[in-house]
Amino acid sequence: MTAARTGTALTRITEEDIDAIAIGAAVLGTGGGGDPHVGALHAKRAIREHGPVPVIAVTDLDDDGIVAPVGMIGAPSVSIEKIAAAEELVAAIDLLEQGTGQRVAAIMPIEIGGGNSLIPIAAAAERGLPIVDGDAMGRAFPEAQMVTYHLAGLGPGATVLVDAQGNAVLSRPVNGAWSERLARVLSFEMGGSATMIDYAYPGSVVRDVAIPGTLSTARRIGELLLGSELRDEERIGRMLDELGGTRLFDGKVSEIERAVSGGFTRGRAILAGTGDDRGAGFELDFQNEMLLGRRDGVLAAVTPDLIAVLDQSTGHPITTETLRYGARVTVVAFPCHPQWRTEIGLATAGPQYFGYDVAYEPIEELALRAEEARA
Known part of the structure; x- marks a missing residue:
């Protein structure tokens, strides 16, 4: 039995839907957002x-009901080995309610990333709450302030971090940048990852x-990649057609450098x-998520556009x-x-924020230029 649907939109999520959502969310998560297998x-x-x-559309939310984005913060490499317990999810929601005096009406992913799309589903099931069919990034980003709430000039509000040892911290950062700084230090002290709630509005x-x-959207991507109606070589092409994506490169990983830092x-x-x-080469830079790709030294794609492997x-x-x-x-x-293509969006998560000495160019323009160069 699959999820009940209205058109292509989810109206509830069953156990049978999880694998498709996990795969699709990992594609949209651009390599980050936590391990999809653990989240599944x-x-x-x-x-x-x-x-x-139950799944509730963004447009159907009650005016006053509090929506709590639940997820994990920290290095993905750590979260594979340091798996959160269900008690952490419940404890985080309980602390948010205690600290604000408001009841949570729904849960939402803060990002569409591998694990961070599935952890909120688990939290919603644990508390008997609906999950919102939406998020605050449309992808995954590495830092806490890289959300659409921040782009709209909103602060993180009451922020909760909980770990497996039972430590629970409620803070009120003055802005998104301070939320990231405080949460990053706390998550490091909590063993490299922690359950987090912020931007509850x-x-x-x-x-x-x-x-x-x-x-x-994640569920639809997963259906395409898991479905038997397409041959293996057709699945990526169909997905790109439906999402307006671009194939950048086919290759074999010849070198990989990876470390947990900061x-x-x-x-x-x-x-x-x-x-x-x-005969060509391709280079990928990442910080939790894939952020920049170059083909033979020429820019091929760059954050905030999505790059997936x-x-x-x-x-x-x-x-x-x-x-x-x-x-x-x-x-x-x-x-x-x-x-993300606005002035504040690029200032928040564009290439120069991450220290790359390149100007942002939309993937559509870069892909067209690359096609013309190869013609």
Whole structure:
């Protein structure tokens, strides 16, 4: 039995939906957002114990009901080995309610990333609450202030961090930048990752700020990549057609550098071309998420547009912490949500924020220029 649907939109999530959502969210998560396998295990267990999770559209939120974004913060490489317990999710929601005096009406992913799309589903099941079909990034980003709430001039409000030892911290950062600084230090002291809630706002605010329909989009991507109606070589192409994406490179990982630093998984991957890209090279830079790609030294895609690395045969996404030497991969890119192409969006999550000495250019323009150069 699959989830009940209205058109292509989810109206509830069952255990049978989780694998598709996990794969699709990992594609949109651009290599970050936590491990999708761990998140899927959490969500499946919670649904098995507590039943399917109702899904509510962003447009259907009540004005006054508080929507709590629940997720994990820290280095993805750590979260694979330091798996959060269900008690952490419940404790985080309890502390938010105690600290604010307001009841949570719904749960929302703060980002559409591998694990951070599934942990909120588990939290919703644990508390018997609906999950919102939307998020605050339209992808995954490495820092806490990189959300559409911040772009709208809103602060993080009451912020909760909880760890496996039972430590629970409620803070009120003055702005998004301070939220990131404080949460990063705390998550490091909590063992490298922690459960986090921030930017909890009523539905009237979420309707104006959230990027709608992203869980449904993730589920659709997963259906395409898992479905038997397409041959392996057709799946990536169909997904790109539906999402307006671009195939950047086919290659084999010839070098990988990766380390946990400052609470992030940082690194670089070098690819040697295969197939039509034989003889060319591709370089990927990442900080939890894939942020920049260059083909033979020429910019091919850059944050805030989405860059994903997929298994060349199955199309399944590969996260930054599981990318391995010798893997045969396809690199693809998708346009980001228009909010990220604004002046404040680029100042918050554009290439220069991350220290790259390049100007942002939309993936559509870069892809057209690359096609003309190869013609």
